[in-house]
Amino acid sequence: ELVSRFRTDRALTFVNEAFCRFFGREREELIGADFVPAFHPGDIDRVLEQIALISRERRSITVENRIIRPENDIRWVQWTFTGLYDELGGFIEFQSVGRDITERKNAEILLALQYEATRALAESSTVSEANTRALKAICENLGWDLGILWKVDTTAEMLRFEGIWHVPGVESIMVEHSLLPEVDLPSRVWKKKKPLW
Numbered sequence: 628e629l630v631s632r633f634r635t636d637r638a639l640t641f642v643n644e645a646f647c648r649f650f651g652r653e654r655e656e657l658i659g660a661d662f663v664p665a666f667h668p669g670d671i672d673r674v675l676e677q678i679a680l681i682s683r684e685r686r687s688i689t690v691e692n693r694i695i696r697p698e699n700d701i702r703w704v705q706w707t708f709t710g711l712y713d714e715l716g717g718f719i720e721f722q723s724v725g726r727d728i729t730e731r732k733n734a735e736i737l738l739a740l741q742y743e744a745t746r747a748l749a750e751s752s753t754v755s756e757a758n759t760r761a762l763k764a765i766c767e768n769l770g771w772d773l774g775i776l777w778k779v780d781t782t783a784e785m786l787r788f789e790g791i792w793h794v795p796g797v798e799s800i801m802v803e804h805s806l807l808p809e810v811d812l813p814s815r816v817w818k819k820k821k822p823l824w
Contacts, residue, residue: 628725629645629723630723631662631725635720635721638659638661639657640658640720641658642654649694649725649727651696651697665696666695667692670693673692678708678721682710686710687708688708689708690705690706691703691704691706702729703727703731703732704726704728706723707723707725708722736769740769744761747761755790759791759792762774763792766794772794772797773791773797776790776791779817786814
């Protein structure tokens, strides 16, 4: 388990060896550092809001969030944050105990994604509607702001635009209606048959 302690200013005061290995940093680098820099930017506010709820009456809280490790390796960690108090009830510092739950979280996300995409396809009356609803389900479950669907045209050896979905507020983008192999990211993904970032 990943064990750390930190003050109200978020400066780390203690980290165990497992914590150091998980974040790929030496203890000397971590002590005094902010405990949230490796948190996914989309999770920081939510985690801090939960920690702020800790009090003498409610000493512990459990939170799940994403961590960005070296080489942009994103992991899910379940933390139990506990407020430590002295015998007079004065606050000392927070303690966190974390466990890597990435495999379980990925399985949950995949199941939810499969269910939502299947439901979207079953409830749609046209292929275009099914494409849009399936893209929406995929993007919402994976936390993506934009999704574009391409169909392989084996006769012409190119990708053809099939649909797009994006969250409100994301600027609509111009999309070419066909892509040639090796020209851009979707085509390179198609040819290599593996994800590229």
